[in-house]
Amino acid sequence: MAATTETSAVAAGGYAGLSARTWRVIGVLAAVAIACAAPFTMTNYHIFQLTLTLVYAIAVLGLNLLTGFNGQISLGHGAFYALGAYTTAILMDHYGVPYWATLPAAGAVCLVFGFLFGLPALRLEGHYLALATFALALATPQLLKYKLFEDFTGGVQGIVLLKPDPPFKLPINADQWLYLFVLAITIAMFILAWNLLRGRLGRAMIAIRDHPIAASAMGVNTALYKSLTFGISAMFTGIAGALGAIAVQFVAPDSFDLFLSIRFLVGVAIGGLATISGAFFGAAFIEFIPNVADQISKAAPWAIYGIFLIVFMYVMPTGVVGMIRVLWGKLRRAIAGRPEGVAAR
Numbered sequence: 142m143a144a145t146t147e148t149s150a151v152a153a154g155g156y157a158g159l160s161a162r163t164w165r166v167i168g169v170l171a172a173v174a175i176a177c178a179a180p181f182t183m184t185n186y187h188i189f190q191l192t193l194t195l196v197y198a199i200a201v202l203g204l205n206l207l208t209g210f211n212g213q214i215s216l217g218h219g220a221f222y223a224l225g226a227y228t229t230a231i232l233m234d235h236y237g238v239p240y241w242a243t244l245p246a247a248g249a250v251c252l253v254f255g256f257l258f259g260l261p262a263l264r265l266e267g268h269y270l271a272l273a274t275f276a277l278a279l280a281t282p283q284l285l286k287y288k289l290f291e292d293f294t295g296g297v298q299g300i301v302l303l304k305p306d307p308p309f310k311l312p313i314n315a316d317q318w319l320y321l322f323v324l325a326i327t328i329a330m331f332i333l334a335w336n337l338l339r340g341r342l343g344r345a346m347i348a349i350r351d352h353p354i355a356a357s358a359m360g361v362n363t364a365l366y367k368s369l370t371f372g373i374s375a376m377f378t379g380i381a382g383a384l385g386a387i388a389v390q391f392v393a394p395d396s397f398d399l400f401l402s403i404r405f406l407v408g409v410a411i412g413g414l415a416t417i418s419g420a421f422f423g424a425a426f427i428e429f430i431p432n433v434a435d436q437i438s439k440a441a442p443w444a445i446y447g448i449f450l451i452v453f454m455y456v457m458p459t460g461v462v463g464m465i466r467v468l469w470g471k472l473r474r475a476i477a478g479r480p481e482g483v484a485a486r
Contacts, residue, residue, distance in 0.1 A: 176324055180317040188316045189388065190428060195320075195327045196385045197424035201408035202334055202417065203377025208406075209415035210338060211370045212350035214267065217274030218378050219401035220281040221251045225379030226386035226397070227285065230300040231293050240305045240387050244326065247383035248376045255375025259368035278402045285394035299393030302386060323384050330377060334417055337373070346370050347415075378405075411453055413460025422461040426453070 180188045204218050225247040232238040232246060258277070265273055285294050294300070307318035337343050345366045348356040357363050386392050404427045411426040412419025434445035457464040 173328070177321070180313075180320045185314070185316040188320050192316075192320045192323050192388045193385065194421075194424045194428045195323045196381050196388060197405075197408060197428055198420045199327055199330050199384070200378045200381035200405055201412060201423045201427075202331065202420035203374045203381065204405045205409045205412070205414065205416065205420060206334060206337075206346070206377065207370055207374035208409055209413075210343070210350065211346045211367065211374075213262075213367065213371065214271040215274040215374075216271050216399075216402050216406065217277035217281075218374070218405050219397050219399065220274075220277045221255060221375040221378040222382035222385065222401060222405075223281050223285065223392075223394075223397035224254060224375075225251050225382030226392045227294060227300075227382075228379070229383035229386045230302055230392045233302055234300050235293065241322070244380055244383050248380045251379025251382075252372045252376040255379075256368050256372030258375070259371030262371065263364050263367055274402075275399075278399045282394040282397055285397070294394070295392075297394060299391060299396075302390045302392075304390050305387065319388060323388065326380070326384060330380065331417060331420075334377070338417070342366070342369070342373075407450065411450075411457075411460060413462035416460065416462040419460050419462040 179191060183191070200218065200222055203221075204215060207213050207215055207218075228247040228250050229240070229243040232243045233240060238246075262270055262273060284290070286297055288296070304315045305319065305322075306315055307313050311318065313321075338346070345356070345361050348359070348361055349363050349366060353363060389396075408420070408423030408427045410423070412421070412423030430449050431442065431446055434449065435442040437445050459467075
């Protein structure tokens with residue numbers, strides 16, 4: 142009887158493990174299928190909202206690579222978002238570069254600037270680093286308005302862009318095409334992040350976050366990897382900024398204020414630190430909750446937004462993904478425990 146019970150428990154555990162992997166794959170495929178079908182069932186305005194959600198997901202993921210996986214706090218990623226947006230806007234408006242060709246340029250520019258900014262930031266940690274990035278976010282709108290750069294940036298007037306038309310005479314409108322284009326880039330960026338974190342760079346990032354002294358003793362070049370992480374994080378955010386500029390069709394200095402950086406940090410906290418999929422939940426929060434708060438109270442929408450944020454943090458202190466993992470673990474234990482209980486009787 143004991144052997145039967147043990148065999149049943151092992152089989153149940155194996156089944157539960159196989160089921161978890163299977164459901165994970167099914168869930169990802171289903172999410173991609175739903176995402177591809179979404180623009181054909183919605184109005185153009187809702188398609189635009191979903192497009193911005195995907196854009197913000199890339200930016201939140203970029204910040205999470207730095208803060209969640211490497212332990213460096215940044216309050217200035219809105220500056221890299223602005224840099225990517227303006228790179229795309231200047232290339233499209235002044236030089237006639239196709240919108241899709243501006244993305245590698247925006248990513249490369251932000252990668253270099255992020256890496257260079259990460260070098261002096263090596264001397265700072267914790268709240269000192271946060272204050273340094275805070276200063277970067279404060280300075281960016283003023284630099285974009287500076288007269289020396291006005292011929293390129295458009296000054297306070299900004300730059301107006303044209304929405305790209307669908308290629309190859311596809312039977313879809315411009316909003317649907319732009320959504321599908323951003324979706325494809327989002328999938329590619331998330332796959333890139335997943336592979337980076339599974340490789341040597343990802344292991345070094347996490348080691349530096351958890352035990353910097355031990356990582357250095359084991360031969361990890363902490364200075365190089367910290368600066369490189371800052372650059373890669375800025376690259377993700379810059380590409381998001383480029384996509385955001387194309388989607389909104391307009392860039393101006395006042396669109397990239399300090400609150401934008403705070404929103405990205407809120408997205409990281411809501412989705413879950415050191416998670417990849419959490420970026421989608423965080424992006425959905427920062428895109429849709431302000432609208433919900435405005436509908437609840439026209440007089441004090443930010444007060445309602447603050448209440449939502451407090452409730453989310455109280456109910457889900459480890460983020461949405463953390464809560465899902467806890468619930469999924471309980472479900473798996475419940476499934477694995479049922480056959481054993483039946484056999485015991």
